[in-house]
Structures are given as C-alpha cells and as structure tokens.
Amino acid sequence: MTKSIDTSIYAAVSEAIRAEAQRILSDGTVTAIVGYAAARRKGSAQPIVISSADDAAKLIFTPACVNNLAVYLTKAKKEIPKKGKVGIVVKGCDLKALSGLMGESQLKREDLYLIGVPCAGVLASTVQPATELTSDSIAPKCTECDAQLPGGCDFVPPQAPLTPGQTRKYAAEIARLEALTPAERWAYWKEQFSKCIKCYACRQVCPFCFCEQCLCDRNKPQMVDTTPRPAGNTAWHIVRAMHLAGRCAGCAECERVCPMDIPLNLLNRKMAKELKELYDYEAGFEVNDKGPLNSYTEKDDQSFIK
Amino acid sequence: MSRIGVFICHCGENISRTVDVERVAREVGLLPGVAFSTDYKYMCSDPGQNLLKKAIQEQKLSHVVVAACSPRMHERTFRKAVEAAGLNPFLCEMANIREHCSWVHENKEEATVKAVEIVGMMVERVKKNRVLPTITVPVTKRSLVIGGGIAGIQAALDIADAGHEVILVEREPSIGGHMAQLSETFPTLDCSQCIMTPKMVDVANHPKIRLYTYSEIELVEGYIGNFQVTIRKKARSVDEDKCTGCGVCMEKCPIRKIPNKFDCNLGMRPAIYVPFPQAVPNTPVIDRENCTKFKTGKCGLCQKVCGPGAVDYEQEDRLIVEPVGAIVVATGFDLYNITEKPKGSMIKGYGEFGHGKIPDVIDGMTFERLASASGPTGGKILRPSDGKEPKQIVFIQCIGSRAREKGISYCSKVCCMYTAKHTMLYHHKVHDGQAYVFFMDARTPGKAYDEFWRRSIEEEEAVYIRGMVSRLYQKGDKIVVMGSDIAVGVQVEIEADMVVLATAVQPQAGADALAQKLGISYDKYNFYSEAHAKLRPVECATAGIYLAGACQGPKDIPDTVSQASAAAAKVMTLFAKDKLEREPIVARVREAGCVGCFACKKVCAYGAVEEKEIRDRQGNLIKVVAYVNPGVCGGCGTCQATCPSKCVELDGYTDEQIVAMIEAL
Numbered sequence: 028m029t030k031s032i033d034t035s036i037y038a039a040v041s042e043a044i045r046a047e048a049q050r051i052l053s054d055g056t057v058t059a060i061v062g063y064a065a066a067r068r069k070g071s072a073q074p075i076v077i078s079s080a081d082d083a084a085k086l087i088f089t090p091a092c093v094n095n096l097a098v099y100l101t102k103a104k105k106e107i108p109k110k111g112k113v114g115i116v117v118k119g120c121d122l123k124a125l126s127g128l129m130g131e132s133q134l135k136r137e138d139l140y141l142i143g144v145p146c147a148g149v150l151a152s153t154v155q156p157a158t159e160l161t162s163d164s165i166a167p168k169c170t171e172c173d174a175q176l177p178g179g180c181d182f183v184p185p186q187a188p189l190t191p192g193q194t195r196k197y198a199a200e201i202a203r204l205e206a207l208t209p210a211e212r213w214a215y216w217k218e219q220f221s222k223c224i225k226c227y228a229c230r231q232v233c234p235f236c237f238c239e240q241c242l243c244d245r246n247k248p249q250m251v252d253t254t255p256r257p258a259g260n261t262a263w264h265i266v267r268a269m270h271l272a273g274r275c276a277g278c279a280e281c282e283r284v285c286p287m288d289i290p291l292n293l294l295n296r297k298m299a300k301e302l303k304e305l306y307d308y309e310a311g312f313e314v315n316d317k318g319p320l321n322s323y324t325e326k327d328d329q330s331f332i333k
Numbered sequence: 334m335s336r337i338g339v340f341i342c343h344c345g346e347n348i349s350r351t352v353d354v355e356r357v358a359r360e361v362g363l364l365p366g367v368a369f370s371t372d373y374k375y376m377c378s379d380p381g382q383n384l385l386k387k388a389i390q391e392q393k394l395s396h397v398v399v400a401a402c403s404p405r406m407h408e409r410t411f412r413k414a415v416e417a418a419g420l421n422p423f424l425c426e427m428a429n430i431r432e433h434c435s436w437v438h439e440n441k442e443e444a445t446v447k448a449v450e451i452v453g454m455m456v457e458r459v460k461k462n463r464v465l466p467t468i469t470v471p472v473t474k475r476s477l478v479i480g481g482g483i484a485g486i487q488a489a490l491d492i493a494d495a496g497h498e499v500i501l502v503e504r505e506p507s508i509g510g511h512m513a514q515l516s517e518t519f520p521t522l523d524c525s526q527c528i529m530t531p532k533m534v535d536v537a538n539h540p541k542i543r544l545y546t547y548s549e550i551e552l553v554e555g556y557i558g559n560f561q562v563t564i565r566k567k568a569r570s571v572d573e574d575k576c577t578g579c580g581v582c583m584e585k586c587p588i589r590k591i592p593n594k595f596d597c598n599l600g601m602r603p604a605i606y607v608p609f610p611q612a613v614p615n616t617p618v619i620d621r622e623n624c625t626k627f628k629t630g631k632c633g634l635c636q637k638v639c640g641p642g643a644v645d646y647e648q649e650d651r652l653i654v655e656p657v658g659a660i661v662v663a664t665g666f667d668l669y670n671i672t673e674k675p676k677g678s679m680i681k682g683y684g685e686f687g688h689g690k691i692p693d694v695i696d697g698m699t700f701e702r703l704a705s706a707s708g709p710t711g712g713k714i715l716r717p718s719d720g721k722e723p724k725q726i727v728f729i730q731c732i733g734s735r736a737r738e739k740g741i742s743y744c745s746k747v748c749c750m751y752t753a754k755h756t757m758l759y760h761h762k763v764h765d766g767q768a769y770v771f772f773m774d775a776r777t778p779g780k781a782y783d784e785f786w787r788r789s790i791e792e793e794e795a796v797y798i799r800g801m802v803s804r805l806y807q808k809g810d811k812i813v814v815m816g817s818d819i820a821v822g823v824q825v826e827i828e829a830d831m832v833v834l835a836t837a838v839q840p841q842a843g844a845d846a847l848a849q850k851l852g853i854s855y856d857k858y859n860f861y862s863e864a865h866a867k868l869r870p871v872e873c874a875t876a877g878i879y880l881a882g883a884c885q886g887p888k889d890i891p892d893t894v895s896q897a898s899a900a901a902a903k904v905m906t907l908f909a910k911d912k913l914e915r916e917p918i919v920a921r922v923r924e925a926g927c928v929g930c931f932a933c934k935k936v937c938a939y940g941a942v943e944e945k946e947i948r949d950r951q952g953n954l955i956k957v958v959a960y961v962n963p964g965v966c967g968g969c970g971t972c973q974a975t976c977p978s979k980c981v982e983l984d985g986y987t988d989e990q991i992v993a994m995i996e997a998l
Contacts, residue, residue, distance in 0.1 A: 131930040132957075238978035240926045245979065248992035270977050321935045321975065 030162040034090055034147055036186040041088045043184030044116060044142055048083035051114055057140045060114035061099045063092040070157030074099060086116070091156040093149045093166065095278040097124040097234040101133050114140040118149070119174025122312055123276030124234040129314045131274075133237055136314070143177030147188035152283040167196040168279035168292060178312040197296040204293075217257070220264050222287040225255040229267065229281035229291055235274050242266065264294065272298040273318040276310040335460050336368035338394040339452060340385055342376035342401035344431055351435040353445040357400065361452045366460055368392055377407050382414040389418035396420075396459045400428040400452045423465040423917065423985060428455035450998060457997040458990045465917040465984055470964040472558040473658035474908045475500065479550060479847070482510020483890060484663035484882025484897040486532050491901030492661075493541035497908050500655050501536065502564055503546045507612035508533055510665055514595060514698060516705035516712075518890060519754045520785035526611060526707060533613040547618055551652060553850050554940065556965055557877030558658045558913045568648040570619035571605070575643035578615035582635035582644060583607070591623050593709075597699040599717060600709030605635045605644075609707065619644075659877050659904040662851065662861060663897065664844060666883035668696050669733040669741075669837040681739050683732065686805045686834070691812055692718040694805060694832045696732075697751055704758045714762050716831050719810065722763055723830030727814045728752045728770040729802050733837030735773065741837050741858065746887040748835035749776045753786045755833060756795035768795045769827055771802050771816050779891070798825060805832060838887040852938075853878055861885050871900045876915075879903050918985050919966035920973060926980040927958035933972035933981050934959060941965035942972065 044062065051057045064075035064085040072091040076099065077083065096115055117125060122143065128134045148160055148169035158164045170193035177183060204212055230236045243251040243263055251266060252259030267281075275295040282292040302308045305328045306319035341358045343349035354372040362370035369392040373381050376399055388394060397420065399411045404427040412422035430448040438444040474497050478489045481503030489499045501508070512518075513533070515525035536542055545564055552563040571582075586603035593600045595608040602608075604624040605617045625632040626646060636644040671682065672689030682688055693716045695703075706712040716723055730752055734745040749772070756768040775797070777783040789795045802816035811828040818825050840859040848855045853873040854862040861884050864872040871879050879900035882893040907913070922933075924947060934942035945960035959981065961972070970983045979988055 131932070133928075133930065237928055237930075238926070239928050240978055240980075242977065242979050248989045250979070250988070250992075317935050321932055 028162075032147055032160045032162065032165060033189045034160050036145060036147070036188060037088055037090070039186050040144060040184045041086065043186075044086050044088060044144070045083050047142055047182050047184075048077070048086050048114065049080050051140060052077070052080040052083060056112060057114040058111040060086070060116070060140075060142075061096045062086045062114075062116040062142070063088060063094070063096075066156075068156055070155070072156070088116070088144055090148065090150045090158075090160040092116075092118075092144075093152065093283060095121045095124055095232075095234055095280045097121050097128060097278075098232060098280070100125070100139075101128060101234055101237040112138055112140050114142055116142045116144060117177055117180070118144050118146045119172065119177045119312075120168065120276055120278045122177040122180070123174060123310045124278055126312055126314050127274050127276055127310060128234060128237070130316060130318070131235075131237075141177070141180040141182070143180030143183035145176050145184060145186045145188045146172075147175065147190060148172065162193060165193070166279065166283075168277055170194060170196045171198065171277070171296075174312070197293060200290070200293055201297055201300060204297075216264075217261075219289050220260040221257060222289055223255055223260040223264065224287060225253065225260065225263065226286060228284040228286065232280040232284045233271070234278070234280075235271055236267075264289075264291075267291075268294040268298055271295055273302050273306075273308060273320045274310070275299060335366040335396055336392065336394050337366050337396045337398060337456055337459060338385070338388050338392060339367055339370040339398045339400065339456065340376050340381075340388075341370070341372040341430075341452070342381070342399065343372065343374045344401060344435075345375065348401070348431050348435040348448075351438055351441050351444045352430060352448045353441060354448075356445055357430070357448045357452060360449045361400075361456065364453060364456050367456060369394060376401050377410055382410070385411070385414050386418040389415065389420055394420070395424065396462060397425040398428055398452060398455045398459050399425065400430045400448065400455070402431040403427075403429050403433075421464040424459065424462050426455050426459045426462065428452045454994040454997045457993040461987065461990045461993055462985060467914050468917045468919065468963050469912040469914055470556075470558050472908060472910060472913050473560075473656050474498070475655070475657045476659045476661060476904050476908075477502065477560070477562050477655065477657040478661045478663060480510070480663035480665055480882070480884070481505075481508030481536075481544075481546065482663060482665045482882065483512040483529065483532075484665065484884075484893045485510070485661070486536055487894050487897035488661045488663060488879075488881050488901045488904075489542055490532065490535060490539065491898050492904050493539050495901075495905045495908075497541065497905070499539075499542045500562070500564075500657060501542055501544050502548050502550060503544070504549055505608065506547045506569070506606075506616075506618040507608050507614070508536060508544070508546060509609075509611075509613065511698070512890060513609065513611070514597075514705070515701050516708070516758060517754065519750045520779070520781045522754070522757070524706070526705075530611045530613075533611070537613045544614070545653070546614060550847060550850060553660070553852070556939065556967075557915070558907070559964070560657045560660060560877065562655050562657055562660070564653045564655060566651045566653055568621075568650050569616065570621065570624075570644065570646055570648050571617050572643040572645050572648075573614060573616045575641040576616045576639075577641055577643075578607075578617075579640065580607075580617075581638050581640070583617055585634050585638045587632065587634060588623055588625060591620065596702050596709045597696075599699065599702055611707070619646075659879065659907050660851065661879045661881055661897075661900045661904060662847075662853070662873075662884055663881040663900075664841050664847065664884040666838045666887065667841050668698055669839050670696070671732065671834065671836060683739075685803060686732075687807070691805060691807050691832075692716075693723070693812055693830065694834065696834050696836045697748065697755065700755055700833045704755070704762070712762070714759060721830070722766070724763070724766050725827065725829045726759055726763075726766060726768050726831045726833065727802075727812075727827055727829040728755060728768065728833045728835065729814075729816075730770065730772045730835045731801070732834040733839075734835075741839075743858070743887070744776065745835070745838040746776070747838065747889045749786065750779070750782060750889065752833075752835050753777075753789040753795070756789045757793045760793040760795070768793075769814075769829075770795055770797045771800060771814075772797055773801065774799070779889070800825070838883060840884055844884060851875065851878055871896055871903055877907065915964075916968065917963070918968040918983065919963045920961045920968070920970070920981050920983045922959045922961055923980040923982070924958045926978055927956075928978060928980075929957045929959065930977065931959060932975045932977065933961075936971050936975045938969065938971065939965050939967045941967070 059078040063072045066073040148165045151166045154164045175188045251262040279292040308319040341354045358370045358372045415425040416422040478485045478501045489501045493499045548566045551565040554561045582605045588604040592598035593602040605619045621627040702708040777786045800817040800819045804815045814827045844859040853875045864874045881897040881900040943960045947955045972981045
C-alpha cells in the first residue's frame with residue numbers, strides 16, 4: 028500500500044539554508060558552500076558550489092536532492108579553492124560519510140561548516156524527479172534511515188521531519204538472500220556481477236574511494252583483471268565491498284549511479300550487518316579514530332580461528 | 334638478466350631421505366634466470382659455505398637461493414656467506430624444503446615435485462629482491478633492570494661493573510626479593526642473608542646504579558638500543574633524601590599489628606615500616622591503607638617525631654622517564670597459595686588439604702621465615718597456632734607442581750632440594766623431632782645436590798616416603814596426614830604437629846601485564862619465553878630485552894645467578910658497539926600514491942609510522958603522507974596488509990614478489 032510522506036518542511040528548510048548561506052558567505056565564515064540547486068528538468072536538482080553571497084538564493088532542498096556532496100570535498104576537492112572553511116549541505120547519511128572521512132584524516136572538522144538538513148527522505152533513482160515522495164517512490168536507503176536529523180552540525184534548520192514506519196527494503200532482501208543455499212546465492216551474485224561493464228561509476232561517486240591510485244588500476248603487480256569479464260568483475264566487487272566494510276555509511280550513491288542496476292548497496296548493507304554482529308559497530312555521526320577492522324580488543328570474535 | 338645460483342642441501346638425511354635432491358637441482362637448473370644449481374650434504378657447514386662462495390665468484394651469480402631448512406634457522410648464516418663473497422646479503426633467499434616439505438611428507442616422488450615448486454617460487458621472488466643497505470641505529474648505553482631480587486641485583490652489578498649505567502626498578506620498598514627471606518641455602522647451608530645483604534649494599538653504593546624501589550614500570554616505548562621507559566615511583570610518604578633511617582617513626586607508630594608480608598604474615602609491623610631490618614634502602618614507607626593519618630586525618634605522630642622532617646603526607650606518585658638501550662627482566666616468582674584459587678588461574682584448589690584453613694599447614698617460604706635467625710620467632714621452629722615446638726613434622730612435595738589434574742604440569746625444580754634442606758634445619762633445631770617427607774621422586778641434578786639429599790636421609794634422619802598424600806585434617810591439636818607408601822604398598826597415617834607444603838613456583842602476579850607492556854611473549858603459565866630454548870636462553874624474541882631468573886621458569890639460586898650474569902653479558906655485548914646494525918627488512922611508503930588515511934599508523938604495533946608533509950619548492954603544503962621510521966619498524970607487514978591503496982610495502986615481501994611466487998606455482 029502506497030503511503031505518502033510528508034515533505035512540507037522542505038520549503039522552510041530550503042529557506043533556512045538560503046538565509047544561513049547568505050549570512051556565512053557575507054561575513055566570511057566560509058569561502059564556498061557545496062549545496063544543491065535546481066537543475067534544468069522540472070523538479071530535478073544538482074550539486075552546486077557557490078562562493079558569492081549573491082548565489083545563496085540558488086540553494087534548495089527537495090526530495091530530488093539525492094547526491095552525497097561529501098565526495099566534492101575529497102576526490103573533487105581540487106575544484107574548490109582551499110582558502111578557508113567550506114560550507115556543505117548534508118543529510119544525515121552524508122554526514123556519516125563526512126564523519127568517516129574525518130576519522131580517516133581526509134577532512135578536518137575545523138575546515139568545515141556543516142549545514143544539516145532535517146530529511147524525511149529523497150526519491151529513488153528509478154522515478155522521475157518531479158514525482159511525489161511516497162513509500163513507493165522513496166529511495167530504498169531512506170527506508171532504513173536512522174539519521175533524519177543530523178547531529179553535531181554548525182547549523183540545522185529548526186524543523187523536524189515526520190518519519191512514518193517504513194518497510195526496511197534492504198533488510199528484507201538480505202533476509203531473502205541469507206535464506207538461500209550458498210550455491211543459489213552464488214548464482215544470484217554471479218548474475219549480478221556479470222552485468223558489470225567496469226565503468227567504475229560506483230568508485231567515482233563513493234566518498235570513501237579516495238585513493239589517489241586505486242589498487243584495481245595497478246598493473247605492477249596486476250591485482251585485479253581490468254576487463255569486464257567474470258573473474259575481474261567478481262574481484263572488483265569483492266574488493267569494493269571489503270574496502271567499504273566498517274566504513275560505508277549507506278548513502279547508496281554507488282547503487283544510484285550504477286548504469287547496470289547492480290544492487291551494490293545490498294552488499295554494503297550485508298557487510299554493515301556483519302560488522303554490527305561481530306564488533307557491535309555502526310557508522311554514525313561521531314568521528315572514530317580507528318575503525319573496527321583496524322583495531323583489536325580481547326572481546327573481538329575469535330571464532331574464525333579453528 | 335639474473336644469474337641465480339640455487340644450492341640444495343641434503344641436511345644430512347633430513348631432506349634427502351624424502352626429497353630427491355639431485356633431481357631438484359637438475360630441474361630448477363632449467364628455470365629461466367637460474368645460471369647454476371647444485372646439491373651438497375651440509376650447505377651450512379664450512380665446506381658447504383665455501384662451495385657457495387666459490388660459485389658466486391666463479392659463476393658471477395647475481396642472486397642466491399639456498400634450499401634447505403627454515404630461514405629462522407640459517408638465513409643469517411647464508412646471508413653472511415653471500416656477503417663474504419661480495420654480494421648484498423639481501424639478494425639471498427632461503428627455500429624451506431625441510432620443515433615445509435621433507436619433514437611433513439612420506440612419498441618421495443610427491444615431496445620432490447613439491448620441493449621443485451617451493452624452490453621455483455623462491456627463484457621468482459629473489460629475482461625481484463632489491464639491494465638493501467644495512468640500517469644503523471644509535472645505542473643508548475644504559476640498561477634497565479626490572480626486579481631487585483638476586484637475579485636483578487646480579488645483572489645490575491655486572492652491567493654497572495662494566496661501566497654502564499643501570500636503572501634498577503623494584504616493586505617492593507626494599508630490594509632483596511625472595512632470597513632475602515630465606516634462612517640457609519642449599520647445598521652448602523650458608524646463611525642467605527649473609528651472602529645476600531652485602532650485594533644489596535653494593536647495589537645501593539654503586540655509582541653507576543640508580544635504584545628505584547617502591548616503583549613500577551608504567552610504559553615502555555621504543556626499540557632495541559632506544560627504549561623510553563616510564564617508571565611510576567609510588568608515594569613513599571617519606572623523603573628518601575632527608576631520612577636517616579633512624580627508625581624512631583617505626584617505634585612510635587601506634588598501629589603495630591599489621592601482618593608483615595616479608596615474614597609470610599607471621600610477624601607484625603607498624604604502619605610506617607621497612608620490610609626487614611637489613612632493607613635497602615633503609616627508608617621506611619607508610620602503608621597508606623593502614624595508617625590512621627591517611628584513614629582519619631588524625632595522628633601524624635611519625636611526622637612529629639621525625640628529626641630530619643622526612644615524613645611527607647602530601648607526597649604523590651611521580652612518573653619518571655628514563656632512556657635505556659637494553660632491558661633485563663628479572664621479576665622472579667611467587668609461591669602457589671593453596672588457600673585460594675588465584676583469579677584467572679588454571680590451577681584448581683586443594684580442598685583435600687582443607688583449603689589452607691588448618692593453621693599449622695604452612696608453605697616452604699613460611700618455614701624459611703620460621704627457621705631464619707631474623708624471622709618472627711628468632712629462628713625457633715614454632716607452630717603458628719600455639720607457638721609450640723612441633724615434634725612430628727611432615728613435608729609434602731609437588732603441591733601444584735607436576736600435577737596435571739591440578740593444572741600445572743611442570744616441575745618447580747627447587748622443592749626437592751629445599752625440602753631436604755628443611756629436614757636438616759629442623760633436625761638441627763629440634764633434636765628430638767622427626768621429619769617425614771612424602772615425595773614422588775627426588776630430583777637432585779646439580780653439583781653436590783644428590784650428596785646433599787642423601788645426607789638428609791642418612792645423617793639427618795629424615796624419613797622419605799614415596800607416595801602422595803590424599804588428605805589432611807585437624808584432629809585435636811594434631812594434623813592427620815593420610816597418604817600412601819607405594820614402595821611398600823601400604824596406607825600411611827601420621828599424626829603431625831606441623832605440615833610443610835612444597836607449593837609450586839609460579840610467576841609473579843601481573844607478570845602477563847608487564848609482558849604486554851614490554852611486548853615480550855609468555856607461556857600459558859605466564860613464564861616469559863626465551864627466544865630459543867637451547868641456543869638463546871636469556872634473550873627474548875623482542876630484540877634488546879633479556880631474561881634472568883625465575884620469571885623465565887623455576888630456578889634455584891646458582892642457576893638464577895648464572896642466568897643473570899649471562900643476561901648482563903648480552904647487554905654488554907650490545908653496548909660494545911656505538912651503532913647497532915639491524916636488518917633492513919622494513920616497510921617503505923610509496924609517497925606518490927599515499928593518500929594519507931593513516932590506517933597504517935593506526936595498526937602499527939611499533940609506533941613506527943609518522944606523518945610527513947610533502948611541500949613544493951615554494952614551501953606550499955601539497956599533502957601529508959605516511960613515513961615509516963626504519964629504526965623503529967619491526968618489519969611485521971601489518972601496514973602492508975592494511976593499506977587500501979597498497980602504497981606501503983615491506984622490502985623483501987612486496988606484493989610484486991608475492992604475486993610472482995604465486996604465479997610460479
């Protein structure tokens with residue numbers, strides 16, 4: 028049954044973002060702001076970097092503001108002149124990625140001005156941007172969201188999103204796959220990976236894929252077959268999932284940008300579930316110096332030692 | 334183009350029994366890059382090494398693979414030989430065809446094929462070996478000795494006499510350890526205090542020894558030649574510089590009935606005390622748990638009577654950082670206590686002996702205090718319960734030790750001898766008394782040891798009963814000892830006045846925690862592990878840390894002193910050089926690719942990874958990357974496994990080499 032989701036606060040949120048952007052750009056708190064602006068198609072949105080208070084009016088927040096802007100502070104950081112603090116508009120899921128990046132020495136909190144967005148959800152990548160936000164059109168990641176209100180930001184508009192109970196889409200799919208036999212599960216993933224064309228869009232959009240040279244691009248030695256064939260595809264997707272284990276915040280950008288509709292975030296969620304069960308670890312707003320896979324405590328699960 | 338020489342060792346028959354070494358030499362000789370291959374009965378022998386050196390020169394070899402035993406055994410040997418022949422030692426690798434092949438297989442055909450593959454892998458790996466320059470690090474010529482018992486004292490004196498500064502740290506208020514508690518010592522029966530206290534005074538007066546008593550190790554950082562040790566000097570509440578050791582404070586202290594640990598709780602001491610009159614330093618310490626001033630804020634008598642004004646209630650723990658180049662661990666032992674099951678210990682209690690609730694059942698150390706002229710009874714052997722002289726005394730050996738069912742399988746080594754000594758001391762002091770000993774078997778290897786044991790039976794009239802005791806219980810003022818005499822095959826029941834248990838020698842409480850601070854390994858009983866049971870008995874696997882005394886395993890005084898001097902000799906060997914050469918198997922960062930996530934820094938157990946700024950010619954910061962300090966790096970490779978973009982690699986174990994090895998299969 029389709030349930031509508033209340034996005035009425037988004038207008039007030041957009042207004043508050045614009046006012047705050049106007050203020051911090053005028054008084055020099057920040058030199059630039061990464062945010063969302065309206066795009067050409069009706070109802071659509073795109074990332075924008077503004078450095079003038081006059082452009083503050085361009086900023087919006089709508090259910091079409093799907094991108095995780097954190098990526099603009101790492102890989103695309105050369106686009107932004109590093110002359111001072113940078114403001115960034117963040118949803119809860121994006122903020123988790125920023126916290127992870129701070130923990131991995133890629134960003135410093137004092138270099139950022141965080142404008143948090145109270146978010147009731149954004150649209151799935153499979154629907155038109157002007158669609159109304161409902162329990163059908165909402166992005167699957169938003170059905171599992173526990174971060175509608177970002178914490179620890181410099182500014183959060185005084186609005187609270189209404190969050191009706193949702194069917195957890197990934198949890199349901201993971202449960203379905205876990206019930207399969209290993210052979211059936213392997214067949215499922217083999218088929219999914221066979222679709223991969225090695226465009227690496229998932230890598231480019233991921234805030235955590237910040238390496239200057241990806242392990243999978245190296246040829247001395249060649250770790251991963253670079254051609255889009257089964258061995259290389261499988262290797263790539265396993266490397267990607269393993270490297271994100273204990274780091275991925277679940278923004279699901281990889282899945283959104285995948286032209287072949289491979290359920291990449293499903294793998295990420297499964298890894299997150301394992302990390303939760305093994306190490307009681309979940310990506311959150313707090314900055315952790317050491318992730319669960321980089322640290323050892325005596326309480327760690329030892330059952331793999333036989 | 335590589336000109337690799339491959340040298341296949343027979344290892345006597347160890348390898349050639351299951352591997353056709355001649356065929357291996359023939360087949361690997363055909364591999365691309367291999368210019369020379371041969372086999373020999375003992376490659377590690379002098380003729381074997383000469384063969385290798387000669388081949389390097391005659392065949393103009395560029396790399397060497399020695400297929401023999403484990404690199405842990407002879408890598409150093411062969412690298413030295415290669416170096417002598419003019420090649421960089423790190424162009425030599427070992428293929429382990431003994432532990433990994435001949436010892437674990439029976440089928441000669443299959444083992445031979447496997448040996449060829451193992452050698453083939455190492456051939457591919459050695460092709461990508463780089464010339465590595467030896468790393469030199471400076472040596473701080475000061476040593477830390479942990480523990481002020483006879484082991485620590487001997488090691489400290491030896492090192493200090495060689496002219497090097499020593500920091501001696503002792504947990505208790507006085508040095509001396511367990512040896513200071515003993516009455517007489519086997520096999521000569523000379524008084525322990527008489528031979529011990531002069532050494533203690535030597536330590537106190539030695540210009541090269543800095544003594545920290547009532548102090549513990551807080552933190553150990555650094556590596557061989559360059560340790561930074563943080564010592565917690567606990568608040569003594571008495572200023573060591575002002576105190577003259579007159580003892581007035583101890584006389585005036587109104588709290589007098591605190592059991593003295595040094596006397597195994599038989600004697601009493603005041604709240605401000607020295608553990609025993611010959612203590613070094615002779616500076617009292619206030620036991621803050623029992624002192625009225627600390628409990629209620631009133632009293633303060635000791636401060637009032639102290640002439641030099643040395644009593645200081647405000648004193649706090651102090652942390653002192655000492656740079657040292659080597660560490661001798663000499664933390665000694667403790668006796669297993671049958672009264673309580675130690676926390677976390679695998680040892681089960683002794684319910685059949687009344688769990689230590691019978692007052693006249695004591696352990697060997699308590700007997701030492703009773704027999705000691707400086708002990709609570711002035712050397713008279715008296716029962717703790719009523720102060721009467723025991724006329725029948727039973728000694729029981731192997732309490733805890735050699736008792737797998739109780740959780741300890743090792744032999745405590747000293748009990749046979751000290752029980753024999755106890756029967757003699759008893760006989761000397763209680764002429765009309767009778768000593769019985771229940772024993773499994775007497776272990777008396779050592780100079781004049783067996784003669785000593787026989788003397789206790791033949792001249793001192795001790796009755797040795799081969800068999801164990803099943804139960805002890807109190808009956809009136811007697812203790813009934815129920816045991817068996819397996820030599821005769823009868824049950825024995827003795828009504829004893831006192832029972833002495835030879836309880837197991839165990840490491841000190843907290844030995845595991847100290848090992849973790851030092852980064853040294855220990856066994857399941859918490860005894861510290863030596864690097865090699867036979868050939869490196871006083872060295873830890875962690876470079877620059879040495880072991881002395883019973884912390885490594887049960888030991889008597891002669892063994893302890895020998896080991897302490899051996900550890901001191903190792904320290905002096907280290908200090909004989911100004912610079913220390915170390916293996917250049919260290920991690921290196923490929924700075925061009927490093928993205929500065931510092932995952933490597935977070936996982937490095939050695940603290941070797943630092944942050945390094947990369948700047949352009951104008952001095953603008955381009956990025957911050959990881960840098961591995963080669964002096965600190967332990968070469969474990971954890972960083973290499975952790976780096977997401979594979980930008981840190983261990984020399985000699987690069988990804989390229991590992992992949993080449995896999996591809997050779």
